[in-house]
Amino acid sequence: MPYQTLFRKLAWPFLGTLLVIGIILSLTSGPMKLSGWQSLLTVWDGVFHTELSRLSDYEKVVIWDLRWPRTLLALFIGALLAICGAVTQGLFRNPLADPGIIGVSSGAGLGAALAIVIFPVSFSVFATPVAAFVGGLVTSLLVYRLAQSSQGNTSVLILLLAGVAVAAFTGAVIGFMTFIANDQALRDLTLWGMGSLNGATPFMLWLSALCCLCLLVFYQYCAKALNALLLGEAEAAHLGIDTERLKRQLIIATAIGIGIAVSASGIIGFISLVVPHLIRMTLGPDHQRLLPLSAITGAALLLLADVAARVWLAPAELPVGLVTALIGAPFFVFLLLQQRQRLSTL
C-alpha cells in the first residue's frame, strides 16, 4: 500500500499541527473573546514567570486559572483514553474491544460514583480514583474471563454483551444513588455521568499527567510484545513472551488509566474506540507507531470536542461526553457494518 508510506511521513507534522490548533482554540473560545497570541503569551508567562502578555489581570485569570487547566486536562485525558483503547483492542485481538463498549469504563464509573456518594468531599478527592481503578479492574478481569474460549480466542459476542450488562448495572446503581445523594454529590454525579472536563483540580491534573506519561512509557515498552500477541497467544509464547504476565500487567495498567480518566472527567465515550481505529486504518496496526500517534490524536480530538461543547450552545455548555458520543456512535455503527461479515459467523 503505497499511500501508507506517504501518510506515515506526514502523520507527525499533521497531528502536531492539529494539536497546536486545538490548544489555541481551547484557550481562545468561550464567552470572553481573547487574542490567541496574547493567550499563548499568558500561558508562557505563567509557566516561565515572565511578563510578556498584555492582557488585563482578570483576563489573565480566565486564561491561566480556567482555560489552561481545562486544556491540559483534555490533553492528558484524550491521550490516556486513546492509548488505553489501543491496548485493550490489542489485548483482546479485536478492534471492537473498547474499554467503553466492553464495560470497563462503566465499571470504573460505578466505583467512582460510589466513592463520590459514600465519602465526604474532602476525602473523595483521593478515594474516587482508587475506587474507579478497582471498579475498572474487577470489570476487566470479569469480562476477560467470560470472553475467553477454550481455544484461546476471545468471543466478540460475549465482550459486547458483557458491556451491555455492566452498563445496565452501573446505570441502575448510579440512578439509585441519585435518590440517596446529598445536593453536592448529586450535582457532581449528574455532571460527571455525561463526561465533563470542567473539574480540573490541580490534584487530578497532576495525577492524569503522571499516569499518561507512565502508561505511554510502559505501553511503548510492551509494543513489540503486543504485536506478537496479535498473532495469537500460543504464537506469542513461542516468540519468547510470558503471555500470562504480559496480559496481567496490561489489564492492571489499563484499569489504572481508565480509572483515573473516569474519576477526572467522568465517562467520555468513543475516543478510545475511534482514535486507534483511525490510526490503524491509515497507518497500520504496528503498536510501536500506533501508541504514540493514538496519544497525540486522542489529545487533539478531545480538545476539539471540548471546544465544540463550549461554543455550540454558548454561553451554555454541553457535557463533552455528549459531543464524543455524537461523533463516536455513528462511527461504531460503521465499524459494525464493516465487521458484519466476520461477526455474523459467530
Place this chain on the structure above:
Amino acid sequence: MMTSLTLQHLNIAHDGRSILNIEHAEVEPGEFIAVLGPNGAGKTSLFRAITTEWKPSSGSIFLHDKNVDNWSRRERAKHLGILPQASQLTFPFSASEVVEIGATPLSLPTDELVSQTRFWMEKTDTWQFADRLFTSLSGGERQRVQLARILLQVSQAKKPPVVLLDEPTSAQDLGQQHHLLQLVRQLSHEAHFSIVAILHDLNQATRYADKIWLLNQGKMYAQGLPQEILTPDTVSAVWGYLPEKLVTQAGNNVLI
C-alpha cells in the same frame, strides 16, 4: 554426539488421558525428520510438549542437552521455532510486518532487520507480496509468510536451531509443496537446521526427509530411514490400507 533435540521417557497426558508415550527419540543438527501417523496419533501433542505449551506428565525434553524448561523464554525462542497450522491474525498487518514480528526475541538493528526480512521472504517465495495485507493472502501464501517469520526468528541462533513444522504443505499447491520441502531440506543440510515436520504425503516424506518418526495410537510405532520404514506392510498396519509399491525410472520407491 551432540543432539539438537532429545525426548527421554516422554509421557504426555491431557485431561487425565494418556496421549503420547515416547521412550527415546533424538534429532541431530542438520537432520530432517518427518513425523507421520494417522489422525489422533499424537503428532500435534508432541509439538505442544516440545514448545512447553503442555507439560509432560513424566519424562523430559532436551534442547541442545538442556531441559526445555530451563531455557530462558527468549533464548529458547531464538533456538526453537514452530510453524502453526492456521493463523488467528485479523489486524491489517502487511505480509512483511508479520515476518518482522519474528524478530521479537532478537535485538536486530533496523537495517539488519529489513535485509533479513527481505532475505527470508525471498527464500520462501513471498517477497513479491511483501506490501499486501496478510489477511488478503491465500492460505498457502499465508503459510509461507509464517514460515519466513519462523525462519527469521531462529536466524540468529548460536547453536543449530530446531524448527517444528505442523503440516507446512497442507494449503500449498503441488509446485509450492515441492519448493517448500526443498527449501526446508536445504536449510537442514546446508545451515544445519534441525527440522521436524508433520507431513501427510508418504512419498514426499520418503523423498525429502532423512528419517521418519511413525506415530500410531500414542506410541512411536517405528523410527528410522524412510525406505526401511515405509513398506506396504507397515502402512497397512498403521493406516489400514495396503498400498502398492512401484519403482520409478530414477530408482525411487513410491507407494500408491
